[in-house]
Amino acid sequence: MAHAAPKTQPVKTAAFPGVGHDHSHCLEDALDHAGQICTDSGARLTALRRRVLELVWSGHRPLGAYDILTALKTERRNAAPPTVYRALEFLLQQGLVHRIECLNAFVGCPDPDTPHGGQFLICRDCGLSAELNDDTVDQAIRNSAAQAGFTIARKVIEIEGQCPNCQKAEM
């Protein structure tokens, strides 16, 4: 039966990067976007900042500032904590990276064109994160805050658990 069981189709996992996805494309894309955004806004994407962005984008795994620093030091002997934190601060301001509070870590934003808070799924097994932007979630929160008479400045939405790939791997 060639065209049997549609129920055995793999679960849709759009949000998480596939195991064999072409990451060089993600990286190029992120750098191109960053260049464009900074050109448009007049912000200066210096070599250092660009390099830190590349390091953040070395994968879809949120990286700690000191992880980035360690990598950076192999190229710039004089890199120090402020070197990294300043670059990250810039990248955060430009919306090019997000900070993951529950990990004290940073991850590239796949869609930096429109400012947004970001909703994150974070896998405890493999460490990968995926950014959602579900408007239903957003609206529910806006409603809830409005009912309490609260004015929102920033939303931290970080969901820890197990990603589809790691669920499969367990079986």
Next chain:
Amino acid sequence: MAHAAPKTQPVKTAAFPGVGHDHSHCLEDALDHAGQICTDSGARLTALRRRVLELVWSGHRPLGAYDILTALKTERRNAAPPTVYRALEFLLQQGLVHRIECLNAFVGCPDPDTPHGGQFLICRDCGLSAELNDDTVDQAIRNSAAQAGFTIARKVIEIEGQCPNCQKAEM
């Protein structure tokens, strides 16, 4: 016109503790709850743990571990970081306090009877936090995660902004 303008009624601010609320009641309530919960589960709410819980409940403002330590040291000269972190770990496990990731701080749970993640409104002006548990938000997130094939272990939902009291104060 004695019964004019209903539109001038104060905004409903149920979630945030009123300026003059009877906090001693909050505190007693929390301690009673804690005693009950630990008795039921067989967990040991020692004097130290109970005292740390009291300190966390000294207000509705999330406190850092070292804030708690400073307070604790006035009574126990030998208190050290592990003293506080261990007590907090216990209290977190029992669901008696929550950790606010974006502040590296801890706040008492007003409703520890049923385990829950907690959704927080955090005022940047006065530092107070209010815990929501809006099922609409919760469901939206569960849906969103399910669509991505993601299994949820823990949710971090922290909304920073301005509380109703501080909005009024600005006028």
Next chain:
DNA sequence: CCTTTAAATGATATAATATAACATTATACA
């Protein structure tokens, strides 16, 4: 082009948050 000014980076020190590891004391319970 030069100068002035602002922005970015270098460099050093230290603050703030959190945990590891082992010793000692208290509690439960057989």
Next chain:
DNA sequence: TGTATAATGTTATATTATATCATTTAAAGG
């Protein structure tokens, strides 16, 4: 009461983040 386990004491150190001042680089106007 003795023994095992849990809790706490104690010291050291890891991890994350920022303050401060010096130096270099880039931008903008004359």
